[in-house]
Amino acid sequence: LSSSTIVHFTAVMGIRQQSLAFHSAHNSTSELAGLIWIGRLLFLEYALPVYSYSTLVYEWPRRDHYPSQPDRLDAIRKKYLIRGCYTPFGEIIELKAFAKSIVKREGIPGNLSWDPDGKSFIIGHDIKFKLSEFCATHCKAIKLVGE
Structure with a gap:
């Protein structure tokens, strides 16, 4: 078999x-x-x-x-x-x-999991999102709301 x-x-x-x-x-x-x-x-x-x-x-x-x-x-x-x-x-x-x-x-x-490098997370199976990019996007959004 x-x-x-x-x-x-x-x-x-x-x-x-x-x-x-x-x-x-x-x-x-x-x-x-x-x-x-x-x-x-x-x-x-x-x-x-x-x-x-x-x-x-x-x-x-x-x-x-x-x-x-x-x-x-x-x-x-x-x-x-x-x-x-x-x-x-x-x-x-x-x-x-x-x-x-x-x-x-x-x-x-879940669709969100940590990457083995510990500095980024993966959305789905193939979208890698670095934590530094997330922070930059967050700061930019706060500036836009403040204006």
Whole structure:
């Protein structure tokens, strides 16, 4: 299970490029949700293909070949797409559920945080605001109000 390529890809998606630290649970759930959504679409095509695939080693019939399309889809869903199943996709679903439980426990993070240098703070994810600039802006605002 842990040797799956998609599981390794998911693990690499969780690492911030700049700091080589893991993304917070709040930031990783949307990426995992997108990956799960695409995976479900691929499994839908696997279970009920729009066209037959005759170029493969074994011919893959199109969706109208199956006597009951809902039964075919349900069989694939139960085998691969349910939380707790022992597949790489099931592991990704569990990872998203775990991240979601952390977000519920910790709450939504604020948009304002101190930069590691201690002399500035970050708004959102990318706007760095130095404390000296903040003081200068504050002094300028007081002068404008005084005039």
